[in-house]
Amino acid sequence: MPWIAGQQLQGGKYVIKKVLGQGGFGITYKALHVELNQTVVIKTPNEYLSHDPEYEKYIERFIQEGRILARLSKDRHPHIVGVIDLFREGATHCLVMDFVEGENLFEAVKRRGALPEAEILLCIRQIGEALSVVHQAGLVHRDAHPGNIMVRRNGKAVLIDFGIAKELLPKTLSSKGIAGNEGFAPYEQMSRGSREPTVDIYCLAATLYYVVTGQPPTTSLARKLHNTPLIPPKQINPSISDRLNKAVFKGMALEAKDRPQSMQAWLAMLEKVKQTPPPSVEPAHKKYVFKATNLGKKYFDVPQLLRKRCKIIPWGWLIGVLLSYLLIGYLLAAFNAVYILSAVAGTVAVAVAVAVPGAGTWAVALVVTGTLAVAGAWVGALAVAWAMAVAGAWSVPAAGDELRKFFSKFHTFLILASTSSIGLGLGWLVYVIFL
Template sequence: MGTKLQQGKYTIGRVLGRGGFGITYLGANTFLGRTVAIKELFVEGITTRSSSSRVVPSQVEAFEQEKNRFTREAQLLTQFDHPNIVKVLDGFEENNTGYLVMEHLTGMTLAEKIANSGALKSDEVLTISLQVTEALEVVHQAGMLHRDIKPENIFITDSGRVVLIDFGTARHFEANKTSNHTRMVTPGYAPLEQYATSAKAGAYTDFYSLGATLYHALLGKAPPASIDRVTGAALEALPLPAGHPLQQVIGKSLSLQVQERPQNARELRQLLTRGVPAPRAAEPVSVPAPRKPAPSPPPPPALSPEEMYARGVRHQQGDGVLKDEKQAAHWYRQAADRGHASAQNDLGFLYMKGRGVVQSHAEAAKLFKAAAEQGHPIAQYNLAVLYEHGTGVTQSLVQAFDWYRKAARQDHLKAQSRLARMYEKGLGIPADPREALFWYEKAAEQGDLNAQYTLGQHSEKDENSNPARTLYWYQKAAQQGHREAQFWVAQSHAEGHGTPINLQQAAFWYRKAADQGHLDAQYRLGLMLEQGLGVSEDRKHALEQFQKAAQGGIVDAQFKVGLFFEEGWGTKSDPAQAALWYRRAADQGHQVAQNNLGVLFEAGHGVMQSLQQAIHWYRQAAQGGNAAAQYNLALLYEEGRGLVKDDGQAFFWFKKAAEQGEAEAQFSAGSMLEKGQGVNRDEIQAFEWYRKAADQNHPEALLQLGKMYEQGRGTPKNRAAAIECYQLAQDQGLEEAEERLKKLLKPRWKLF
């Protein structure tokens, strides 16, 4: 708990899950203030952990193989950007093992859901199967197989998103070709071909495992292992109504013959989205001839597509009717089938979100395209997004660019901003900075805050740009709540970029950004409150801002919190809290915090007194160049406290601090040179260091400098200069200076 990774970028928290090959922790990106999941390679049976958190393998070769597999998993997952595939944000080696940083998902695995609630309803299982199919389509299009689909590797978030996780056994495949691979099986979920070390594998391999998972979800238990089914073990009947699509999907997917299973995700999706067939008409029966019926009233006039669409909107919004997205989808479908573009777009949106209908990205894409081809700008934008990310369609940046451009030309705000980004990055089209700027400006002028911020960034980087122009765009975005822009506007007012310095405005915008969680803004606002710059001095509220920034990992803020607790500024003095916060900053290399922590250890304030700890932290800061720590370390060497007395080391550190202008160190260096203590005696050098300290009004240095002027040591005799030095030292209360001054000023003649 609390382990730092990547020099403090990540912090490890509690364990979220543990398996045979790794441990997943709740973690934090301390620089971004973002919660993440951190997966650590830790193989049961062959690894232990040292006191320094280093992973130690007992079987080095086997562990290295697992490390390579772990690296492949990271490289594989970084290819995908899909809502149904777990997102990997970072990967690295540390502590002799591998780490994956992933999005933090809140919810539970399908296995946990079944264990908690029992078998699931058919509609819920159908929704899960469609989302897993979307994920597998992307994986298979990349030439990969997951190879370990089971309830434990399907995660259902609190919002209902289904996410495929744990790609540790995934491998490349070529359809219908025999390949050699490591045998990795989970009984009940693995098809026969996974029990062989050399066999043909394809998308159908994963579909068997998915079918077994859906079987488990419906019955509350896994099917018999495929190898046992060969010898007679039978599948149980599924609790499904006649004609339910899952009946055929699971039956086909669990076939022991690969050719009988679905061969690709498109085929599987068609099976899943096939509606339940209508019941057969009843057989006619003989009945008496009816009396002649009364004339029927004329049928109501048929609704127009526009009226159907309007009914859908009312049901979706709850306008005068009960809000019901199933009814909305019904009416949108009626209008969409008659070519109504807005109905096609809005029904596509419901399919994207799985609201009122079974979620299907492919159906959403089909509907968006139908509307887009009629010139519907929102549908054009939505279709472009799907093409950009490969959701429900084969990814194509060229198609994405084309549809963004169509929507942008119809003044669709977000499309203009996305189109500008594609021109800027060269996505789907050769990079064209001028076109990018044109579309950013179009979007910005319509009020797109991201485009406004981007224009500010471009202007800032342009050497020929007017700073006032940069501020103009940042201010536009800031006024709409863009926190990075708010921070930049605050910086501009604080430093006078593009506008005269205005500390009141700086404080105003720092507060705006700080209220949105901008860590640097919280720290800067704390500084202004501490010093009364642009706002009234308020150390209590300054401490509150420093604490927010410190908890987000801002090192300077952690130091400030420690200082406020040590000095009792804005709060009661609390040396223990001071030590805690100094330690956090010190661990990240903050030299002043390291020195101050050393002082607390030396004095035993807030921590158990320990000269060894004091020496450790003084040395850390001193080696980093902190003058106060260099002086403190020199004193310990000179006095022989906590370490062996060493005048040579004492002089070395006094001189280091003296060279940085530390007056006490300058005096001590002069004193050691004058006495030849730990260094060859050198009165000329001693005189120079005394003079530097005297220039900072150091009383003892003034006294010693006066003596050297009086006696002509290290410098020619100079009675007037000696008198001046003694007078200055006397003014600071040195009695010896007063006595020497009297002797110098005493008349040198005798009266007869």
């Protein structure tokens, strides 16, 4: 009977959480490594295999492959699941591996449909490199189908659930004639239990077929026994490249001898042909792309634009302008509120004079004086005109000079007029509130 949730192993070192999967060869559990507070996967042989006459050989192979994988884990490969422990719980042998967060390729295709070529090729290359390492260690995965390729959140692919001991099939299972996922396994694996690296090449090519089309390929048995053709993946998904289409067909060749004989040779088929680049000539369309890109940045990268503008505004001089006109606003309120409109007109005149070089500040003061005189108050007019002239001569021209370095005349005018008007309003408000 499979272990149940909460069951403890190795004196409480591991606690079973749930069954992740159960097949003819074994049972996979999700468990907790209590001391490390780490989620792990525990793989065990199926207990009913114990009645098979070759069970001992099967277990021997299980242990041997577990030790090889543990040795591979000493030099951690980023795309091969790590082995943590190998132990025996009663009569059951257990292999403890890392728990890989993410989703497998079956789940990814179900959720998203056919995956983009550029995205999936990165994963396939990672798994291909991992299988090359496995082959060099004398092992064959024999089950590199989409369900055993996990993709982490960072996009890295990890090969999991090794076909431990599938190279030595107990008679109980070999009679069934299936060792691997039927839809992704070559016929020689299912009929003869082949242990050659070309098995993994077929499996990975079939996986690539599935993820770029969203459809499982024709099974190798149907192709062998019924002469059912394999539909080219490009016929299903015209957007994939000819290079990928050719690599999939070659990797899924029905006869092992017709496939690339090493994983590296097959991966090479997926690489782009390197060509000598032509002389560097900037196409005309790139100029327009560049202009369009900069146009977008100019008008839509608002935070960056604001930060840049804020750095070049002469804040010190503008504060001086604000304080100067605050004083003027206070004086206007003290004499008579009728001067407010005239003062605003004078403020605008000053801003125009400074924004447009050539118009003197003192000349502007005379304009303001005339405006206030028309209002009928000579004393107040002269006092306010004098104050505005002094303020303009001190702060406004200096601020205008700085602003014109980075802003247009119109924007310089707007900034000065706004600052001066705010100062007038604050001066009047101070008088009303405090006096």
